Amino acid sequence: MPPAPEGGVWPLVIVGCGAAGMLAGIFAGRRGVRTLLLETRPRPGAKIRVSGGGRCNVLPSVSTLDDFHTEGSRNALKNLLASWPLTKVREFFESELGVALKVEDTGKVFPVSDDAGEVLDALLSELAHVGATVVGGVRAEELQTLENAADGARFELSLTGGSVLRARSVVLATGGLSLPKTGSDGWGFGVAHKLGHSVLRRYPALVPLETKHSRWHDLAGISLPVRLSAHKGDKLLATRTGDLLFTHKGFSGPVVLDMSRFITGPGNEDVTLVAGFGGRGFEEWDTLLRQGGTRTVLLCLREHLPRRLVSTLVEVAHVDPERKLAELPREERRRLVQTLGSCPLPIDGDEGYRTAEVTGGGVALEEVSTKTLESRRIPGLFFCGEILDVTGRIGGFNFLWSWISGRRVGESV
Ligand SMILES: Cc1cc2nc3c(=O)[nH]c(=O)nc-3n(C[C@H](O)[C@H](O)[C@H](O)COP(=O)(O)OP(=O)(O)OC[C@H]3O[C@@H](n4cnc5c(N)ncnc54)[C@H](O)[C@@H]3O)c2cc1C
Structure with a gap:
């Protein structure tokens, strides 16, 4: 551990050297x-x-407020997001860090090199350039507040191995609970709670969903465009179109990850996910089948959907696949159209933090200054990144939140 400057007190200690912590370090430096x-x-x-x-x-x-979720004030979130417009964030990576970026057809922005290591190396070298000290292989174990310490320290931080640091300001950039093997084990949530912060219910977000029904497991490996809607009773919560991937446990792929928060997040009782296979809804499938004429159900559907999926859907709809479409009884047609265009997916759980891309919930936005992200309870304590109750959609929005909130803290401490 390098010696502390200024009589043993670090002006700033950032716990967690992920996306948000690095940006906080760069801008503070x-x-x-x-x-x-x-x-x-x-x-x-x-x-x-x-x-x-x-x-x-x-x-x-492209980014709008609707690409993010928080249980807190949407206005506060809007102001935070506006504090560093997307064009400026992009400029930071391209002009200041020298990482050339490209936009793909999906609207996602990647490094031209297609190498995440390039982004990471650029961030670490900028940290070094601004004089920040990065120490790896050290876990913060305990954070305590100090009152009226003669040396001006406001915090004492105990580390693995028994060493203790003193700091005037501390940033908790410890991430969430997702993919724990990367080091994020939720430590920051416990500390925030101990220090009097409300930590809103956490849940795996952007996570594959599971079903117990083996007929869907048998489709593992199939990927296709789907229109997915979340319904709560009669209310339509959201609809998105994208690729669904069948897995050995259930459903994954970008559109499922994106919609998973409606199942795993708060207020999720009685929420149903309804799929329109091939990206078509009830009406579109109805029109398509009406044009089927003398072709059989099987032949017609195979033109639009993978073979194995057709067999399963026909079975779910209880329809004879060899029947000519023109001769399909009205009730059977209705069941088939319903299954193709408006099929409730039987969800029994999710894969949890092991595979979730982010953690929903976290430290309540209401309890931090939306200008500085400093705790309203503990002066000198700051939060940024996934530890806060802000979650983005799939497509680069979670990093965008980490970059923006990290910079906000770095500019404020
Ligand atoms: C597989 C996967 C793929 C993803 N792909 C994308 C993507 O392409 N685009 C996108 O926008 N988002 C993506 N995300 C989400 C994105 O990675 C996170 O939103 C983002 O990394 C959060 O940044 P953070 O700095 O808040 O937390 P983290 O990146 O989790 O960093 C927190 C750091 O704190 C450290 N830490 C925790 N506790 C302690 C402690 N007690 N002491 C010391 N250190 C500690 C951890 O080791 C960790 O390095 C992906 C996530 C996963 C899991």
């Missing part, structure tokens, strides 16, 4: 604040390295 970043993992930024399948979806190309 640029303002001349002597900063120490602590990281459990021997090498920082493990989650950046594995993100986007190793390619790192750094940003979305």
Whole structure:
């Protein structure tokens, strides 16, 4: 551990050297604040390295408030997001860090190199450039507040191995609970709670969903476009179109991850996910089948959907696949159209934090200053990134939140 400056007190200690912690460190360092970043993992930024399948979806190309979820004030979130517009964030990566970026057809922004390591290396070298000290392989174990300490320290931080640090300001950038092997084990939530913060119910978000019904497991490996809607009783909560991937346990793929929060998040009782296979809804399938004429159900559907899925859907609808479409009794046609265009997916659970991309819930936005992200309860304590109750959609929105909130803290401490 490097010696502390200024009579043994660090002006700023950032716990967690992930996306948010690094941005906080860079922007604090640029303002001349002597900063120490602590990281459990021997090498920082493990989650950046594995993100986007190793390619790192750094940003979305377009972003609106609706791409984010919080249980807190949407207005506060809007102001925070507006504090660093997307074009400026992109400029930061391209012009200041020298990472060339490209926009893919999906609207996601990746490094031209398709290498998450390039993004991580650029962030770490900027941290070094601004004079921040990064120490890996050290876990913060306990954080205590100090009152009226003669040396100006407001916090005492105990680390693995028994060493103790003193700091004037501390940033909790410890992430959530998702993919714990990258070092995020939820430590920051416990500390925030102990220090009097409300930590809203956490849940795996952007997570594959499970079903007990083996007929869907048998489709493992099939991927196709689907229109997925979340319904609560008669109310339509949201609809999105994208690829669904059948897995050995249930349902995954971008559209499922995106909609999973309606199942795993708060207020999820009685929420149903309804699929329109092939990206078509009830009406579109109805029109299509009416044009089927003398072709059999099987032949017609095979033109539009994978063979194995057709067999399953016909079975679910209790329809004879060899029947000519023109001769399909009205009730059978209705059942078939319903199954194709408006099929409730039987969800029995989710894969949990082991595979979830992010953690929903967390430290309540109401209890931090939306200008500085400083705790309203403990002066000198700041939060940024996934530890806060803000979750983005799939497509670079979660990193965008980490970059924006990290910078906000770095500019404020
Ligand atoms: C597989 C996967 C792929 C993803 N791909 C994308 C993507 O392409 N685009 C996108 O926008 N989002 C993606 N995400 C989400 C994104 O990675 C997170 O939203 C983001 O990393 C959160 O940043 P953070 O800094 O808040 O937390 P983290 O990145 O989790 O960093 C927190 C750090 O704190 C450290 N830490 C925790 N506790 C302690 C402690 N007590 N002492 C010291 N250190 C500690 C951890 O080791 C960790 O390194 C992906 C997530 C996963 C799991």
